[in-house]
Amino acid sequence: MIISRFKSLVAPFRAITAVTAAMVLSVPFAAPSAAQERRWIQVEALPGLARANERAADFATEFGNVWGFGLPSGWYGVVLGPYDGAEVGSVLSALKSGARIPADSYITDGAEFRAQFWPPEGSVPETVLQPEVAVGALPDPVAEPVPEPEVIAGQVAEPAVIEETPAEARASEAALDLDQRKELQVALQWFGFYNGGIDGAFGPGTRNSMAAWQAASGHEASGILTTAQRAALVGAHQGEVAAFGFALVEEQESGIDATLPLALVEFDRYEPPFVHFREKNGSGLSIVLISQPGDASSLGGLYEVISSLTAMPAGGARERSDTEIRLTGQTGDQDGRAWARLSGGLIKGWMAFGKPQNAGRDARVFEVIDASFRAVGDTALDPGLVPLDEAARRGLVAGLEVRQPIRNRSGFYVSKAGAVLTTVDAVKTCARITLDHAVEAKLMVEDAASGLAVLQPVTALAPPAVAEFSSGTRPGAGVVIAGYPYEGRLPAPVLTHGAFEEAGGLDGAAGMLRLTVATRPGDAGGAVIDGSGAVLGMLLPELRNSTRDLPADVAFAADAAQIAAVLGQASITPLERASTVALPPETLTREARGMTVLVSCWDQP
Incomplete structure (x- = not known):
C-alpha cells in the first residue's frame, strides 16, 4: 500500500x-x-x-x-x-x-x-x-x-x-x-x-x-x-x-486508488474481499474497500451480504443492477453507505460506517471518496493473502457483524407483478419482510383461517416464473416441493420429491391436500408442483397436535381452490396451467426454482 x-x-x-x-x-x-x-x-x-x-x-x-x-x-x-x-x-x-x-x-x-x-x-x-x-x-x-x-x-x-x-x-x-x-x-x-x-x-x-x-x-x-x-x-x-488528512491511498493488493481521510481512519487489516480502515482518534468513522473477482451473481451475493450487516441500517435507499449496487441507511446511532461496480470480471467498491451526529463532516468524506475512487489494472484482492477460517470465507464479512432474520421460510410468485404467496406463520410479528434478502415487501392479505398470506414487493420486479395452478392430478402422482428447507443457508431453492395422496385433511377437511414427503420447517410456503409444472397447492407448516403422533413424512398443503379464494382478497386472478404434458426434468427444475422465493422476517425495520 x-x-x-x-x-x-x-x-x-x-x-x-x-x-x-x-x-x-x-x-x-x-x-x-x-x-x-x-x-x-x-x-x-x-x-x-x-x-x-x-x-x-x-x-x-x-x-x-x-x-x-x-x-x-x-x-x-x-x-x-x-x-x-x-x-x-x-x-x-x-x-x-x-x-x-x-x-x-x-x-x-x-x-x-x-x-x-x-x-x-x-x-x-x-x-x-x-x-x-x-x-x-x-x-x-x-x-x-x-x-x-x-x-x-x-x-x-x-x-x-x-x-x-x-x-x-x-x-x-x-x-x-x-x-x-x-x-x-x-x-x-x-x-x-x-x-x-x-x-x-x-x-x-x-x-x-x-x-x-x-x-x-x-x-x-x-x-x-x-x-x-x-x-x-x-x-x-x-x-x-489538512483538517481531514486527505491523502491518496494506492492500495496495490486490491487494485484500488482512493483519497481517504487519514486524520479520521487508519489501516487495520486485510480480510478478502475487504481492506479495513478502522476509526482513528475516536472519529466514529470506519471505511472498508471491496475487491474481488466475480460476475453478476457474485455482485448480487455481495449486495445481500452488505444488506444484512448490522452496521448498514435497513430501510434506506437501495439500488441494484447487474453491474452496480448502491446502499445507504441511517438510524439514530448508525449511518452507513456502500457502493460497488462489476467491470471486466472484477468487483471493486467501498463501504463507510459513521455516526449521524457527524453527518455533515462525513458527507464531505463520502463525496471525496466517491469522486476519487478508481479501479486500477486487472488485480483483485487475493483470497489467499491472509488465512481465513471457514466461517469467514462463508460469510465474506470477517470483522463485520451480520444481521440475521428471525426466521426464513419459502414462498412463490403468484402474479407477473411479483406478488408472493407464503404462510401466515412466516410473516408473524415481523418489523420488516424481504424477498430473497434483496427486495422489501409489505403484507397485502393475512388469512388466519387458511394460514395463507400474500406479499407485495415495495419496488416493481419481474419474476423469472409465475405459478400456474391446476387441480386435476390423480392420487399417487409424483410431486415436488420447491422451497428453502435449510432456511437460506443454500443459495438456491431445493426440490424435494414426494407424492400426492388425496384431497382433504385426515378428518375430511376441505381446502387441503395430503402428501407423502419429508420436509423441513423452511419448506413451509413452498409450491407443490406436479410433473407438468402445474402448482397443486402450497405446503403448510407442520401440524402441532399433542394427542397425535403422525408419521414423519405426512404433510399437508392448501389446495388451488383455497389459494384462489385468498388471492381474490388481494384482487389477484391466479393463472391456470393449460398443458398436462410432463416436462423434462431440467425444465421442471428451472420453472420450479424460478417461481420460488426466500421470505425473511426481520425484527428491525
Missing part, C-alpha cells in the same frame, strides 16, 4: 501542496504547543474596515466567537474561533452543510493575523481566550495631501485598499506559474466547480468554473479571480485537506 501525502497536480483530488504536506507530516514528530493546536475558520475578507465591522457584527448575531483581524494584504478578515485543532474540521463541515457560513470558508492557524479590530475594545467575553496572534502594523496607506484624520482610541486606521479590477486581476493572474495555475484548478475541482483536466490552461471550462465559484461565494461572476479570491479558494482547499 502506498500513501501519498502530495502528488502531481495532474490527477484529480490528489493535490496537496508542500506546505500542507509539511503540516500533516510534522504531527508524528513533535507535539504542538497549545497555541499551535488552536485553529480558526476564516469566513470573509473585505477591503474596507467599515464594511468588515458591519460583517463581523452580522456574524456576531449568530455566533459568540467572532473575531476580526487585519491581514497582510491590507484587507480585513472575519474569523470564528479559536477551536481545538482536532475538532475544527468537523465544525467547518457542519457549518458549511447548514449553509451558516460561506462555501469558501477555510481553516487557518492565524499566523498572518495582524491588529485586532473586532470585537471592539473592552467587550471581549470572559469565556473567550484572547487569541495569541502576531500583532503587527497594517500596511501604511498611500500618502495623500489631505489633513491628517482624527484617530479614535481603539480604532485601527483603514488603509487605502482598492479591489482589483478585471484587468488588474488578469495581470496578477498572468504572473502565476504553472503549478499555481494547476493548484487553482484542483481547488475548483475539489469543491465541485470544475471537472476538466488539470493542465494549468485557463480555457472556457476553467473560466466558467471560476465564475460559478465567484457566484456561490457572493462575488461578481467575472470568471477572473482576484488575488484575494485566489488566496481564499486555495486556502479553503488546503485547510480542508
